[in-house]
Amino acid sequence: MRAIDAGIVVCNECHELNRQTTGDASQTCMRCGARVHPRRPNSIMRTWALLIAASILYIPANVLPIMTVSSFGQGTPDTIMSGVIALLKHGMVPIAAVVFTASILVPTFKLVGIGLLLYSVQRRQPLSARQRIWMYRFIEFIGRWSMLDIFVIAILVAVVNFGRIANVEANLGAVAFATVVILTMLAALTFDPRLIWDNTESDDDHE
16 A cells, blocks of 8 residues: 555655645645645656756767877877777776776666656556666666766866876866766656556556
């Protein structure tokens, strides 16, 4: 039995359980005063919007140069993939594997995973609630590694600044990549996981 079936709604701000009132369109939390809803309003629509925006920016994030490493006034811009290839050529296989995983695999898994989760909930595809919640938890877990490349670039730009001797400069690809990471994180936060159980147990559309 779900909490909503028992007339209980949770506050998204302080997580207080509130008894749902009938006929009141704007119920507030009895502890913190924040507005409470049985489900996050327009959760699916907002998550789709964030996901589509992240997917569009994912292209320039991988095509545009992410940073330029200059030594004695000479340097060539590197995209994420060209940086991974350069690391492999220099025998830095573990570092290349970390960069490839954090910068290519993790964002791709997040985009595809959130898309599949939204589609399965909205179109009532034959996935069990357990499979969907596992997918949601996996997306949340890998999300913390998405900013690894941005952290590395930020540190290099701040530390390696020796004029013409050695210099690291962030490019537009880094901005696009950071935006993709932020948008996917917001998409995971905007999605209401309770819709997974609603969709499994009922034909009502809670959006």
